[in-house]
Amino acid sequence: MTNIEYRNYVGGRFVQTTRSFGDVDPATGAVRAFVHEADDSLVAEAVESARKSLRGPWGKATIEQRAAVLDRIAAGIDARAADFLGAEVGDTGKPAEVAKALDIPRGAANFRTFANLIRMASGEMYESATPDGAGALNYTIRRPLGVVGVISPWNLPLLLFTWKVAPALACGNAIVAKPSEETPGTATLLAEVMHEAGVPEGVFNLVHGFGANSTGEAIVKSQGIDGLTFTGESKTGATIMRQAAEGVRPVSFELGGKNAALVFADCDFDKAVEGVARSTFFNTGQVCLCTERVYVERPIFERFVTALAQRAKAMRIGDPWDAQTQLGPLISREHREKVLSYYQLARQEGAEIVVGGGVPDLPGPQSGGWYIEPTIWTGLTQRARCVQEEVFGPVCNVMPFDDESEAVDLANDSAYGLASVIWTTNLTRAHRLAGLIDVGLVWLNTWFLRDLRTPFGGSKLSGLGREGGRHSLDFYSELKNVCIKL
Numbered sequence: 386m387t388n389i390e391y392r393n394y395v396g397g398r399f400v401q402t403t404r405s406f407g408d409v410d411p412a413t414g415a416v417r418a419f420v421h422e423a424d425d426s427l428v429a430e431a432v433e434s435a436r437k438s439l440r441g442p443w444g445k446a447t448i449e450q451r452a453a454v455l456d457r458i459a460a461g462i463d464a465r466a467a468d469f470l471g472a473e474v475g476d477t478g479k480p481a482e483v484a485k486a487l488d489i490p491r492g493a494a495n496f497r498t499f500a501n502l503i504r505m506a507s508g509e510m511y512e513s514a515t516p517d518g519a520g521a522l523n524y525t526i527r528r529p530l531g532v533v534g535v536i537s538p539w540n541l542p543l544l545l546f547t548w549k550v551a552p553a554l555a556c557g558n559a560i561v562a563k564p565s566e567e568t569p570g571t572a573t574l575l576a577e578v579m580h581e582a583g584v585p586e587g588v589f590n591l592v593h594g595f596g597a598n599s600t601g602e603a604i605v606k607s608q609g610i611d612g613l614t615f616t617g618e619s620k621t622g623a624t625i626m627r628q629a630a631e632g633v634r635p636v637s638f639e640l641g642g643k644n645a646a647l648v649f650a651d652c653d654f655d656k657a658v659e660g661v662a663r664s665t666f667f668n669t670g671q672v673c674l675c676t677e678r679v680y681v682e683r684p685i686f687e688r689f690v691t692a693l694a695q696r697a698k699a700m701r702i703g704d705p706w707d708a709q710t711q712l713g714p715l716i717s718r719e720h721r722e723k724v725l726s727y728y729q730l731a732r733q734e735g736a737e738i739v740v741g742g743g744v745p746d747l748p749g750p751q752s753g754g755w756y757i758e759p760t761i762w763t764g765l766t767q768r769a770r771c772v773q774e775e776v777f778g779p780v781c782n783v784m785p786f787d788d789e790s791e792a793v794d795l796a797n798d799s800a801y802g803l804a805s806v807i808w809t810t811n812l813t814r815a816h817r818l819a820g821l822i823d824v825g826l827v828w829l830n831t832w833f834l835r836d837l838r839t840p841f842g843g844s845k846l847s848g849l850g851r852e853g854g855r856h857s858l859d860f861y862s863e864l865k866n867v868c869i870k871l
């Protein structure tokens with residue numbers, strides 16, 4: 386029986402509620418913590434505390450004071466890295482080596498990056514003429530949006546949560562944030578770090594719960610929220626957008642993907658195989674940027690499929706705390722049922738299952754976890770639902786193409802437009818195609834290499850707006866123009 390409890394953090398206090406739900410370890414299926422669910426009145430209290438904090442010292446804090454707070458939060462995450470690691474691996478089942486190298490350090494890096502960016506941010510300044518010849522000076526200042534609602538998903542919990550919380554704080558906003566119900570752990574630890582770092586009460590509020598008809602919807606519908614930033618499924622984004630229209634509030638959306646990799650015959654073959662294996666199976670396929678459609682130039686198609694299948698077969702599945710493990714479980718029983726339903730659908734749609742397609746038989750505690758086999762399909766048509774719909778699991782369909790323009794057409798034949806990867810040693814072609822693919826992010830001969838200053842986001846169903854670097858500062862603040870007659 387677990388004694389871990391995740392509480393809400395509202396108005397600078399940790400708050401218990403009368404309703405709680407279990408937080409399940411996906412690697413074993415066991416309940417690892419209990420989470421106090423925030424009801425509508427606690428969300429309203431969180432919004433009110435946030436509004437009040439903007440009228441207090443936080444509303445008058447200088448950029449340097451805010452940046453110093455962000456630096457202290459980053460140091461606080463570093464100091465408690467082992468606790469964050471335990472919570473992240475417990476909540477997601479992802480290999481500890483991955484969380485140690487990526488999720489936890491990126492949580493701290495998000496705060497450091499936006500502390501530095503806000504210190505360096507500059508505005509516009511124009512001198513203009515006036516009829517009397519005296520002239521005028523215009524300059525811009527950045528003002529916070531106000532109270533920002535942050536709603537985040539479960540796949541990279543700390544990384545994606547801090548990706549929004551850090552710039553929102555840097556810009557001087559107050560926050561009401563909800564992590565995914567599947568992964569409440571690291572967000573709660575972050576509230577403790579904020580508390581210890583001296584974030585004024587009410588500036589950061591954390592409320593736990595579900596989406597529709599629960600905490601998430603209460604945040605979205607609250608008229609005390611001035612802007613909403615959301616990462617999750619495209620259809621959830623559409624619902625939130627409808628609800629946010631009331632009050633004409635800005636939204637920033639990072640949504641789903643059905644990302645293509647284009648592999649040309651002139652690629653560095655081994656690197657391309659390794660790269661596509663990584664972009665398909667990393668985090669058990671549960672990254673919005675993962676590849677689910679692989680298009681390979683016909684002369685190397687058979688060889689590529691064989692090599693990719695060998696990679697998939699060799700993957701070590703199991704205990705996330707074993708340093709050899711490469712593939713953890715899916716996030717939940719429901720999500721595994723969804724992914725397995727696509728494994729089934731692929732058969733009905735005529736796929737050849739090159740490798741995988743089922744559930745692995747694991748010994749010990751992991752026999753109760755939500756594991757699934759890495760899977761490769763061939764033979765599906767471009768119109769198959771398995772080629773058009775986001776699965777969000779460790780699976781891709783591999784299809785041949787004959788020339789460059791067909792490759793571009795296939796990549797663009799999707800309702801989504803998040804990311805693409807091109808594998809070729811012909812750099813002229815790489816640059817040409819980078820401009821032709823309808824996505825927000827293109828990687829050439831690599832994948833998931835991120836510089837936090839660069840714009841991040843998708844087109845079509847994959848999102849609205851860009852975050853990252855100054856684009857985050859632009860979303861989380863409003864520019865005010867000041868004009869002085871000289």
Ligand code: NAD
Pocket residue numbers: 536537538539540545563564565566594595596597598600601602605616617618619621622624625638639640641642672673775777803843847848
């Ligand atoms: P989801 O949309 O089910 O949930 C995301 C968050 O929204 C959760 O906190 C959930 O409780 C909340 N929510 C759900 N319905 C809501 C509603 N009606 N009102 C308010 N809040 C609501 O998504 P998920 O299953 O947690 O995450 C997986 C999805 O996220 C995939 O589609 C993936 O591609 C996408 N994703 C996108 C990016 C990106 O940067 N583009 C990054 C990571 C994940």
